[in-house]
Amino acid sequence: MKKAATIRDVAARAGVSVSVVSRVLNDTGPVAPAKRAQVLEAIEELGYRPKAAARQLSQDRPDTVGLLLADLANPFFARLADRVVAEARSRELQVVLMTTQEDPHLEEQALRTLLDRSVGGVIGTPTGHNVEHWDKLANLEMPVVFVDRAIEGLDQVDVVSIENVESAATATGHLLDRGHRRIGFVPGPLDTTTGSERVRGYERALAERGVARDERLVRPVPFRGESGADVMAQMLALDEPPTAVVVANTAQVRVVLRMLAQSRVSIPDDLSLVVFDDNPWTELIRPPLTAVRQPIDMLALHSVDLVHARMRQKLPPSPRRVRVAAEFLERSSTAAPRTG
Amino acid sequence: MKKAATIRDVAARAGVSVSVVSRVLNDTGPVAPAKRAQVLEAIEELGYRPKAAARQLSQDRPDTVGLLLADLANPFFARLADRVVAEARSRELQVVLMTTQEDPHLEEQALRTLLDRSVGGVIGTPTGHNVEHWDKLANLEMPVVFVDRAIEGLDQVDVVSIENVESAATATGHLLDRGHRRIGFVPGPLDTTTGSERVRGYERALAERGVARDERLVRPVPFRGESGADVMAQMLALDEPPTAVVVANTAQVRVVLRMLAQSRVSIPDDLSLVVFDDNPWTELIRPPLTAVRQPIDMLALHSVDLVHARMRQKLPPSPRRVRVAAEFLERSSTAAPRTG
DNA sequence: ATAGCATGTGGTAACGGTTCCAGTTTTGTA
DNA sequence: TACAAAACTGGAACCGTTACCACATGCTAT
Numbered sequence: 001m002k003k004a005a006t007i008r009d010v011a012a013r014a015g016v017s018v019s020v021v022s023r024v025l026n027d028t029g030p031v032a033p034a035k036r037a038q039v040l041e042a043i044e045e046l047g048y049r050p051k052a053a054a055r056q057l058s059q060d061r062p063d064t065v066g067l068l069l070a071d072l073a074n075p076f077f078a079r080l081a082d083r084v085v086a087e088a089r090s091r092e093l094q095v096v097l098m099t100t101q102e103d104p105h106l107e108e109q110a111l112r113t114l115l116d117r118s119v120g121g122v123i124g125t126p127t128g129h130n131v132e133h134w135d136k137l138a139n140l141e142m143p144v145v146f147v148d149r150a151i152e153g154l155d156q157v158d159v160v161s162i163e164n165v166e167s168a169a170t171a172t173g174h175l176l177d178r179g180h181r182r183i184g185f186v187p188g189p190l191d192t193t194t195g196s197e198r199v200r201g202y203e204r205a206l207a208e209r210g211v212a213r214d215e216r217l218v219r220p221v222p223f224r225g226e227s228g229a230d231v232m233a234q235m236l237a238l239d240e241p242p243t244a245v246v247v248a249n250t251a252q253v254r255v256v257l258r259m260l261a262q263s264r265v266s267i268p269d270d271l272s273l274v275v276f277d278d279n280p281w282t283e284l285i286r287p288p289l290t291a292v293r294q295p296i297d298m299l300a301l302h303s304v305d306l307v308h309a310r311m312r313q314k315l316p317p318s319p320r321r322v323r324v325a326a327e328f329l330e331r332s333s334t335a336a337p338r339t340g
Numbered sequence: 341m342k343k344a345a346t347i348r349d350v351a352a353r354a355g356v357s358v359s360v361v362s363r364v365l366n367d368t369g370p371v372a373p374a375k376r377a378q379v380l381e382a383i384e385e386l387g388y389r390p391k392a393a394a395r396q397l398s399q400d401r402p403d404t405v406g407l408l409l410a411d412l413a414n415p416f417f418a419r420l421a422d423r424v425v426a427e428a429r430s431r432e433l434q435v436v437l438m439t440t441q442e443d444p445h446l447e448e449q450a451l452r453t454l455l456d457r458s459v460g461g462v463i464g465t466p467t468g469h470n471v472e473h474w475d476k477l478a479n480l481e482m483p484v485v486f487v488d489r490a491i492e493g494l495d496q497v498d499v500v501s502i503e504n505v506e507s508a509a510t511a512t513g514h515l516l517d518r519g520h521r522r523i524g525f526v527p528g529p530l531d532t533t534t535g536s537e538r539v540r541g542y543e544r545a546l547a548e549r550g551v552a553r554d555e556r557l558v559r560p561v562p563f564r565g566e567s568g569a570d571v572m573a574q575m576l577a578l579d580e581p582p583t584a585v586v587v588a589n590t591a592q593v594r595v596v597l598r599m600l601a602q603s604r605v606s607i608p609d610d611l612s613l614v615v616f617d618d619n620p621w622t623e624l625i626r627p628p629l630t631a632v633r634q635p636i637d638m639l640a641l642h643s644v645d646l647v648h649a650r651m652r653q654k655l656p657p658s659p660r661r662v663r664v665a666a667e668f669l670e671r672s673s674t675a676a677p678r679t680g
Numbered sequence: 681a682t683a684g685c686a687t688g689t690g691g692t693a694a695c696g697g698t699t700c701c702a703g704t705t706t707t708g709t710a
Numbered sequence: 711t712a713c714a715a716a717a718c719t720g721g722a723a724c725c726g727t728t729a730c731c732a733c734a735t736g737c738t739a740t
C-alpha cells in the first residue's frame with residue numbers, strides 16, 4: 001500500500017500544528033475559523049483520512065463490535081446480520097463478523113481472537129459451550145450481548161431474545177384449540193435458552209388444557225446436521241403418531257420439510273405443522289407455513305443499542321434482559337386433525 | 341474495559357526485555373529455550389493478548405479484510421459471506437462486514453470508511469456507481485477484489501465471478517431445445533457485468549439457433565425493489581407473451597415467484613422458468629425450480645485467496661479475472677411449450 | 681590464541697494519532 | 711487604559727507494538 005498522508009502532513013500543509021488538525025477532526029476544543037478552513041482544505045487536497053489503528057491506540061475507545069453468529073447460511077442469522085450491520089452503521093460502529101458453524105471449537109477460537117481487544121464489545125449467539133471463555137471476556141469488562149439464545153450460568157451478560165415461552169405456548173395452543181392432542185415438539189438443544197424455554201412454553205400449553213405429556217413427542221435436536229429428519233421419522237413411526245408438530249428449531253425447519261416432502265406426508269391433511277421463524281421463502285412453499293415470526297429488526301436494534309451503550313458506559317452494570325414479542329402467523333399448514 | 345496486561349507487563353514478569361517477548365510472539369529472531377518458556381508462562385498467567393491496533397500501527401500489515409456486500413437478506417450473498425468468513429479464518433484474517441443495500445450512497449459511505457486503512461484489502465459487490473471512489477481505493481494500492489459482479493472502466497481490480505455468458509447461454513439453450521421460441525429474460529442492471537454478460541449469453545443462444553430477438557422480452561430490473569413483478573406482468577400481457585422466462589437476477593427470483601403464484605400462472609404448464617442461483621429453498625418450492633447453481637464456495641475461495649495474496653504482495657500487479665463454471669440443474673419448472 | 685560467526689539479548693526509535701498543559705493572543709469590562 | 715477572562719495555539723508525552731541496532735556471549739576454524 002502506498003504511504004498515505006498523515007496528520008503531520010496535513011498540519012504542515014495548512015501551516016498549523018497537529019493539535020489544531022486533531023481538534024478540527026474531532027471537534028474537540030476551539031479553532032479559529034480561518035485556520036479551520038485551511039486545515040479542511042489541506043485535508044481535502046491530500047485526501048487525508050485518519051488511520052483507524054492509530055486513533056484506536058491512543059484513545060481507548062474502539063469503534064468496532066464483534067458479531068459472532070452461528071451460521072450465515074441460515075436465513076434467520078443472515079437477516080439478523082443484515083440488520084445488525086445497518087444499526088451499527090447508524091451509530092458509526094464497524095462490525096467484524098465471525099461464525100461458529102455451531103462448533104464449540106471454532107467458537108473458542110473466535111472468542112480467543114476477540115480477546116485481543118480489537119473490538120469494544122460482542123454480540124453473539126453462543127453454541128452452549130465455552131462458558132468459561134465467555135466468562136473471561138465478560139470479566140475483562142468487555143460488553144457482551146447474547147442475541148436470540150443465551151446460556152445459563154453466565155451473569156454479567158445482556159440478553160436480547162423473543163418471548164420464547166409465550167411463543168411456544170401460543171403455537172402449541174393454536175394446535176390444541178384445533179383439536180390436536182398428540183403434538184410433536186422439535187426444539188434445539190436444551191442447554192440453550194431457546195431450547196429449554198420453548199419446551200417450557202409447550203408444556204405450559206399442554207398443562208393449561210389438561211393434556212398429558214408424552215416424553216416421546218419432545219425431541220430436541222442439534223442445530224447443525226440433519227437429525228431433524230430422523231427424529232420426525234421416529235415420531236411418525238410411533239404407534240400413536242402425532243397429528244401435529246411444532247418445529248421450534250429454526251435451523252432444522254428446512255431439513256424437516258424436505259423429509260416430509262420425500263415421505264409424501266401431506267400437509268396439513270396428514271400432519272399439521274407450525275415452524276419457528278418466518279422467512280421470505282416460507283410463504284412460497286406449498287402450503288404456505290403457519291409460523292412464529294421473530295421481529296429480527298427489534299432483536300438487532302436492541303442488541304446494538306446495548307453494546308453501544310455499554311461501550312460508552314452509559315448503563316448501570318446490572319445485566320439487562322430484553323424480550324420482544326414474536327408474532328404468530330396463521331397460514332395453511334395447520335388444520336384440524338383428520339378424524340378417525 | 342479493564343486495563344489489560346501489556347507486553348511490558350509480560351516482559352517484567354518473565355524477567356526479560358520486551359524485545360524477547362515480541363520475538364517469542366512472532367517467532368522472529370532467536371530466543372533461548374529457557375527464556376521462551378518463562379515468557380510463555382508469563383503470558384499464560386497474565387492472560388496476555390497482544391493488542392491488534394498497536395500491532396497494526398507499528399508493522400504496516402493489517403490482518404483484516406473488508407467485505408462489502410449488497411444485501412445479506414439475499415441468501416446468495418449470505419452464503420457467500422458465510423464461505424468468505426470461513427476461508428478468511430483459515431488464513432487468520434478478520435472480516436469486517438458492510439452492506440450497501442444496493443444504495444450507491446451507502447456504498448460511498450462504506451468506501452469512505454474503508455479509506456481509513458483499517459483493512460488491508462476489500463472484497464466487494466459494487467452497486468455499479470461510485471467508480472471514482474473504488475478507483476481512489478485501488479490507487480491507494482489497497483487490494484480490491486470484485487466478486488460475482490464487477491463494473492466496467494476499473495482496471496487494477498481483480499474479479500471473481502461465474503461464467504456469466506456461458507451460463508445464460510446454457511439456460512436459454514435449454515429452453516430453445518425444448519421448443520420455446522419466445523423467451524423472456526430478466527437480468528440485473530446492464531451497468532453491472534452480471535447484467536450485460538448474461539444478456540450476451542442469452543443473445544448468443546438465440547443467434548446460434550437463428551431465433552429472432554424481441555426487445556420487449558429483455559427486461560433488466562434493479563436488484564432492489566419489486567420491479568421484477570411489474571416486468572413479468574408486462575411481458576405476460578404482450579400480444580405474443582413468452583412461453584418461458586429466465587430470471588437472471590438473483591435478487592428478483594423471489595419477487596417473480598410470488599407474482600406468478602398470485603397470478604395463478606401454472607409452472608411449467610403456462611410458463612417454463614429457469615432461475616439464476618440455486619438455494620436450499622429452491623427445491624422445496626412446488627414445482628422444484630430448474631436453476632443455474634453458482635459455486636459459492638469457489639467464489640469465496642478465490643476471492644479470499646486473491647486479497648490475501650495481494651496483501652502479501654505475492655502477485656504480479658496485473659489484475660486477475662477468475663471465472664468459475666456454474667452448474668445447470670434441470671428440475672421440474674421447465675417443459676415444452678403448450679402447443680396451440 | 682584469536683579472529684570470525686552464529687546465537688541471545690536489551691535499548692530505543694518509529695508507527696500516527698489524541699490529549700494535556702502551558703503559553704500567547706484576543707476579547708470584554710470596569 | 712488596564713487587566714482578567716476567554717479563545718486559541720503548539721509542544722510533547724503517551725498509547726502498545728515491532729524492528730533495527732549494538733552489544734554480549736560461547737563456539738569453531740585457522
